Amino acid sequence: MVLLVCSAVAVATTLGILASVLFESFVFFREVPLLSFLFGTQWAPTGSPAAFGILPLLAGTILITVIALITATPLGLFSAIYLSEYATPTLRKSLKPVLELLAGIPTVVLGFFAALTVAPFIRQVGTGLGLDVASESALAAGLVMGMMIVPLISSLSDDIINAVPQSLRDGSLAMGATPSETVKRVVLPAALPGIASAIMLAISRAIGETMIVVMAAGLAANLSFNPLAAVSTITVQIATLLVGDQEFDSDKTLSAFALGLVLFFFTLALNIAALRLVRKYRQHYE
Amino acid sequence: MNDASPPLMKPPLPRILADRPEKMAARGVNIHYGDKHAIKDLSITIPDRAVSAFIGPSGCGKSTFLRALNRMNDTIPSCRMTGAITLDGRNINDPDVDPVQLRSHVGMVFQKPNPFPKSIFENVAYGPRIHGLCASKAELEQRVEESLKKAGLFGEVKDRLHQPGTGLSGGQQQRLCIARAIAVNPEVILMDEPCSALDPIATARIEELIDELRQNFCIVIVTHSMQQAARVSQLTAFFHLGTLVEFGDTDKIFTAPTDQRTQDYITGRYG
Amino acid sequence: MSSLNAQNPTLRRRRAAEARFRRYGAAALALTSLFLAFLIIDIVGKGWPAFVEHRVELPVTLDSRKLAEKNYDGLIKDAIFARFPEAQSRGQRKAVLALFSHSAEQALAAQLAEAPAAAGQTVKAEVLLSDTADLHLKGLSHLADPAAIDALTARLPVTAHFSWRFFSHGDSREAEEAGIRGALIGSLLTVAVALGLGLIFGVAAAIYLEEFAPKNRLTDIIEVNINNLAAVPSIIFGLLGLAVFLNAFGLPRSSPLVGGLVLSLLVLPTIIIAARAALKAVPPSIKEAALGVGASEHQAVFHHVLPLALPGILTGAILGMARAFGETAPLLMIGMVAFIADVPGSISDAATVLPVQIYLWSDLPELAFRSKTAAAIMVLIAVLFAANALAIYLRNRFERRW
Numbered sequence: 001m002v003l004l005v006c007s008a009v010a011v012a013t014t015l016g017i018l019a020s021v022l023f024e025s026f027v028f029f030r031e032v033p034l035l036s037f038l039f040g041t042q043w044a045p046t047g048s049p050a051a052f053g054i055l056p057l058l059a060g061t062i063l064i065t066v067i068a069l070i071t072a073t074p075l076g077l078f079s080a081i082y083l084s085e086y087a088t089p090t091l092r093k094s095l096k097p098v099l100e101l102l103a104g105i106p107t108v109v110l111g112f113f114a115a116l117t118v119a120p121f122i123r124q125v126g127t128g129l130g131l132d133v134a135s136e137s138a139l140a141a142g143l144v145m146g147m148m149i150v151p152l153i154s155s156l157s158d159d160i161i162n163a164v165p166q167s168l169r170d171g172s173l174a175m176g177a178t179p180s181e182t183v184k185r186v187v188l189p190a191a192l193p194g195i196a197s198a199i200m201l202a203i204s205r206a207i208g209e210t211m212i213v214v215m216a217a218g219l220a221a222n223l224s225f226n227p228l229a230a231v232s233t234i235t236v237q238i239a240t241l242l243v244g245d246q247e248f249d250s251d252k253t254l255s256a257f258a259l260g261l262v263l264f265f266f267t268l269a270l271n272i273a274a275l276r277l278v279r280k281y282r283q284h285y286e
Numbered sequence: 287m288n289d290a291s292p293p294l295m296k297p298p299l300p301r302i303l304a305d306r307p308e309k310m311a312a313r314g315v316n317i318h319y320g321d322k323h324a325i326k327d328l329s330i331t332i333p334d335r336a337v338s339a340f341i342g343p344s345g346c347g348k349s350t351f352l353r354a355l356n357r358m359n360d361t362i363p364s365c366r367m368t369g370a371i372t373l374d375g376r377n378i379n380d381p382d383v384d385p386v387q388l389r390s391h392v393g394m395v396f397q398k399p400n401p402f403p404k405s406i407f408e409n410v411a412y413g414p415r416i417h418g419l420c421a422s423k424a425e426l427e428q429r430v431e432e433s434l435k436k437a438g439l440f441g442e443v444k445d446r447l448h449q450p451g452t453g454l455s456g457g458q459q460q461r462l463c464i465a466r467a468i469a470v471n472p473e474v475i476l477m478d479e480p481c482s483a484l485d486p487i488a489t490a491r492i493e494e495l496i497d498e499l500r501q502n503f504c505i506v507i508v509t510h511s512m513q514q515a516a517r518v519s520q521l522t523a524f525f526h527l528g529t530l531v532e533f534g535d536t537d538k539i540f541t542a543p544t545d546q547r548t549q550d551y552i553t554g555r556y557g
Numbered sequence: 558m559s560s561l562n563a564q565n566p567t568l569r570r571r572r573a574a575e576a577r578f579r580r581y582g583a584a585a586l587a588l589t590s591l592f593l594a595f596l597i598i599d600i601v602g603k604g605w606p607a608f609v610e611h612r613v614e615l616p617v618t619l620d621s622r623k624l625a626e627k628n629y630d631g632l633i634k635d636a637i638f639a640r641f642p643e644a645q646s647r648g649q650r651k652a653v654l655a656l657f658s659h660s661a662e663q664a665l666a667a668q669l670a671e672a673p674a675a676a677g678q679t680v681k682a683e684v685l686l687s688d689t690a691d692l693h694l695k696g697l698s699h700l701a702d703p704a705a706i707d708a709l710t711a712r713l714p715v716t717a718h719f720s721w722r723f724f725s726h727g728d729s730r731e732a733e734e735a736g737i738r739g740a741l742i743g744s745l746l747t748v749a750v751a752l753g754l755g756l757i758f759g760v761a762a763a764i765y766l767e768e769f770a771p772k773n774r775l776t777d778i779i780e781v782n783i784n785n786l787a788a789v790p791s792i793i794f795g796l797l798g799l800a801v802f803l804n805a806f807g808l809p810r811s812s813p814l815v816g817g818l819v820l821s822l823l824v825l826p827t828i829i830i831a832a833r834a835a836l837k838a839v840p841p842s843i844k845e846a847a848l849g850v851g852a853s854e855h856q857a858v859f860h861h862v863l864p865l866a867l868p869g870i871l872t873g874a875i876l877g878m879a880r881a882f883g884e885t886a887p888l889l890m891i892g893m894v895a896f897i898a899d900v901p902g903s904i905s906d907a908a909t910v911l912p913v914q915i916y917l918w919s920d921l922p923e924l925a926f927r928s929k930t931a932a933a934i935m936v937l938i939a940v941l942f943a944a945n946a947l948a949i950y951l952r953n954r955f956e957r958r959w
């Protein structure tokens with residue numbers, strides 16, 4: 001019985017999360033109409049009058065996530081393919097810890113690196129090319145976030161690629177296909193649902209990531225898709241709105257919970273979809 | 287590399303080799319799997335346009351040797367081979383022989399049917415596509431149809447060519463795999479226990495097919511079933527503990543084997 | 558007739574495509590490794606100066622009146638100006654004082670408390686240089702007045718030391734004095750709370766789900782829920798902590814207690830998943846054997862299965878701890894970001910943790926804090942590295958193939 005109660009802690013946590021974000025969001029939406037929250041193009045919680053339109057934050061989140069994915073998907077996927085199809089066991093043994101090490105780097109460290117090394121570098125290069133680069137460009141945050149996701153994509157894809165039965169590879173190789181043709185025409189198509197779910201998990205991870213963007217992306221919520229501009233994200237706003245603020249019932253702090261609600265549902269939906277997809281895929285090969 | 291083949295073994299050469307040209311041959315082949323000596327000093331001559339069966343108890347090395355014939359063992363890092371295997375007199379392990387090209391000449395069918403998770407059409411078109419054998423779509427379609435016909439499958443699937451190959455029954459899947467293999471016009475088809483995962487009816491169907499295919503191909507089949515070897519092959523090789531114990535005309539192996547071990551095996555003493 | 562040797566163009570093209578594909582794979586791995594290498598080199602390059610500090614031995618003549626008044630600040634200043642007689646104007650004096658750390662007076666006080674000296678005597682005080690002077694000597698910045706530095710090095714013996722201060726001091730507004738002790742202790746307390754709670758609940762939940770749970774809707778919900786919880790962004794846990802632990806329960810803000818509570822929920826799924834895997838790896842024959850000799854279900858699990866699963870559970874716990882140790886975002890939400898110079902003494906004191914300290918320092922304008930940040934990162938990564946190495950060691954040492 002005690003054990004059952006302990007297991008229920010996990011459920012209680014989820015309920016607690018839901019209850020706290022829902023309750024505070026409810027209070028928030030009594031003050032700010034839902035529609036102006038969802039479709040407003042201005043985010044200025046401290047302005048007067050304050051504006052709570054989530055669109056600029058969504059745009060910023062999407063922009064950084066897209067940059068991260070463009071970086072991480074090819075790197076992660078090709079790493080996984082190389083490790084599972086080409087690397088000798090010794091090479092595999094020595095490269096896997098590199099990816100695990102990268103996966104274990106705390107995001108605050110990556111944020112420091114993004115803000116102090118990558119962002120100035122991009123700015124320098126951009127200025128050299130005559131471009132107007134913000135000192136807290138979306139590109140810097142997105143690139144470093146991409147590197148953060150590489151181990152996630154590669155380890156998930158590695159599992160999934162290894163789950164493709166060897167008999168399919170043998171069948172293709174015995175037809176006289178080269179290893180790369182085998183990968184492109186047989187292994188990847190067979191692993192596609194699994195890889196799609198890996199990428200969905202990566203997206204969920206990217207939109208929920210906080211420290212890198214807090215340190216390397218901007219605070220000003222610009223509705224912009226320019227990777228060289230400064231944008232803000234949902235997580236940045238949650239973090240900055242609630243840090244150091246003691247009063248709890250202002251619209252400003254409550255809006256953070258509304259943003260939390262949006263974030264929670266986005267990531268939850270992505271996770272559920274990804275888990276479904278991967279379960280279906282597993283059944284297919286068992 | 288085609289040195290005038292020394293006599294394979296002391297007993298007289300199989301009759302069948304007298305009237306059929308040599309297709310593949312092995313001379314002094316040793317294969318190691320890590321520490322395991324899987325094939326020991328093996329020499330054999332495989333005739334064209336006939337079915338050669340490899341039999342023997344499990345673990346005797348027959349599948350390992352079969353996989354050496356189209357260099358599938360290359361994909362296993364711990365596997366090393368010495369000696370010479372030839373195709374039409376050419377050493378297939380020469381550094382300038384590309385395994386990719388070799389395998390388009392020496393096709394393979396596996397124990398468990400392994401159709402790709404693609405449509406029936408795409409499964410058969412796979413080989414011609416990667417090897418760039420067909421210039422036009424019409425030509426490709428024709429080749430797919432021909433291959434399916436040769437594999438005796440066309441009649442059953444002609445209305446659902448674009449449905450997944452994995453939706454077929456086990457026997458149909460295996461015939462699809464045979465169609466896939468012959469679509470690239472190989473000269474040799476290696477079959478690794480092709481019927482072990484099938485029911486008796488599907489097995490009979492495949493055996494019929496093998497008998498038809500030997501008109502055009504050199505076929506090497508590894509089988510667990512002595513009855514199957516007796517039914518489909520003209521030549522039988524008996525493997526035991528990594529050595530080729532006896533090799534000769536099938537009827538002779540099964541009626542009057544010269545070696546005691548062969549005798550014991552076919553009479554069911556072990557295996 | 559076969560044409561095994563003919564190098565036809567199709568084959569050549571396919572071989573080239575093969576080589577290209579392979580190179581992409583190698584390049585992806587190389588790029589990723591390079592990023593990691595560059596990250597580490599960059600951090601170490603920025604961080605190493607923080608492990609070195611410069612000090613001078615300043616002869617301080619103990620003026621009787623100032624000593625009686627415990628005016629250590631005055632004593633130090635007198636000693637400094639005695640060495641720089643040419644500094645007469647306010648500006649000049651300020652520039653000279655700027656070479657020395659404000660910590661000198663406390664250091665002198667401590668020194669005299671330990672080894673009392675009579676008035677009129679001259680004692681040698683170890684005085685830490687200010688961050689600007691220190692950076693100048695390391696060749697990292699030129700904010701200090703070069704002439705003053707030259708005068709300093711000519712008149713007083715400046716020596717470089719390993720900065721134990723970095724590990725023995727708490728945070729400070731003065732860059733040269735700031736250390737990570739407070740944050741480290743805060744981290745230890747927080748992680749201890751998180752690990753304690755996480756282990757208790759996580760292992761209990763794992764045992765229940767793996768060994769006792771009936772297959773029904775309730776356990777199904779728990780299971781799906783655990784999987785989803787594992788992927789909830791960490792900042793959301795911070796919102797939970799803020800709304801529930803701080804506002805609803807009224808627990809002390811900024812405390813390792815609340816931080817640990819939040820992190821324990823965060824690492825709960827990790828521990829449950831690892832513990833379940835470890836329990837699953839114990840072959841059912843063990844349990845059956847115990848049941849067979851008359852043990853109750855509980856005895857079989859707690860006396861036989863659990864001990865065998867322990868190394869695996871421990872490995873999972875260490876990895877969960879590593880995750881908690883590096884976590885920042887949720888702790889920002891519950892107020893662990895305040896400037897706290899004191900080293901926390903209990904789990905209800907206001908504290909900060911190492912990753913948050915890194916975040917706070919990274920935002921400060923002083924150049925010296927930049928190397929302190931990087932140095933703190935080096936410590937953080939070293940701890941995580943050690944934790945992971947320990948987990949790998951445990952796994953290899955105790956892993957059993959059944």
